[in-house]
Amino acid sequence: xxxxxxxxxxxxxxxxxxxxxxxxxxxxxxxxxxxxxxxxxxxxxxxxxxxxxxxxxxxxxxxxxxxxxxxxxxxxxxxxxxxxxxxxxxxxxxxxxxxxxxxxxxxxxxxxxxxxxxxxxxxxxxxxxxxxxxxxxxxxxxxxxxxxxxxxxxxxxxxxxxxxxxxxxxxxxxxxxxxxxxxxxxxxxxxxxxxxxx
Ligand SMILES: Cc1cc2nc3c(=O)[nH]c(=O)nc-3n(C[C@H](O)[C@H](O)[C@H](O)COP(=O)(O)O)c2cc1C
Numbered sequence: 001x002x003x004x005x006x007x008x009x010x011x012x013x014x015x016x017x018x019x020x021x022x023x024x025x026x027x028x029x030x031x032x033x034x035x036x037x038x039x040x041x042x043x044x045x046x047x048x049x050x051x052x053x054x055x056x057x058x059x060x061x062x063x064x065x066x067x068x069x070x071x072x073x074x075x076x077x078x079x080x081x082x083x084x085x086x087x088x089x090x091x092x093x094x095x096x097x098x099x100x101x102x103x104x105x106x107x108x109x110x111x112x113x114x115x116x117x118x119x120x121x122x123x124x125x126x127x128x129x130x131x132x133x134x135x136x137x138x139x140x141x142x143x144x145x146x147x148x149x150x151x152x153x154x155x156x157x158x159x160x161x162x163x164x165x166x167x168x169x170x171x172x173x174x175x176x177x178x179x180x181x182x183x184x185x186x187x188x189x190x191x192x193x194x195x196x197x198x
Pocket of ligand 1: 017018019020021142143144145146147183184
């Protein structure tokens with residue numbers, strides 16, 4: 001498989017990465033998805049279980065349907081109290097034009113085989129690999145955690161070809177950014193202890 005040219009060092013990509021919520025209509029090259037998945041599966045994996053599996057959705061109609069279903073679900077009271085949307089997010093949800101996938105052309109689902117040790121942790125590590133590799137290729141990404149409840153409904157999983165032993169862990173949109181988002185802030189690292197030999 002051809003490996004795409006990486007234009008940043010890993011550290012530069014870590015510092016440059018930010019969640020992208022505005023995408024151009026430019027399609028991904030044929031090589032992009034295989035390269036991103038190759039980066040994902042190089043993540044550390046507990047007991048070498050490699051619990052991940054991937055779903056790639058590049059059908060705008062299906063993405064819109066999933067977004068609409070997720071918005072309805074997020075706004076209904078059947079959704080658990082703990083995950084109630086914030087007021088700002090609720091205002092977005094009631095906007096008919098709002099798409100929870102920000103009109104990105106590609107959604108990658110990292111699914112975890114739930115029978116394996118630490119499978120969810122492995123999948124998040126794979127997600128970070130994928131996101132950083134995408135950043136180094138000049139692509140934007142954003143994790144869409146609010147899509148997880150709808151994506152894990154049995155009927156939706158069946159429609160997407162996800163068998164019952166898999167859980168959708170990390171829904172990640174990918175595409176070419178249409179603008180450069182402001183870098184989000186971070187607090188300084190909180191070091192609780194720094195224990196050294198005398
Ligand atoms: C587990 C997880 C779930 C997230 N879910 C969403 C989401 O549903 N929608 C969204 O716009 N951003 C989502 N994000 C992106 C965060 O809002 C973003 O990472 C955070 O605001 C920091 O900004 P940055 O990624 O640009 O540094 C999610 C991030 C994580 C780690």
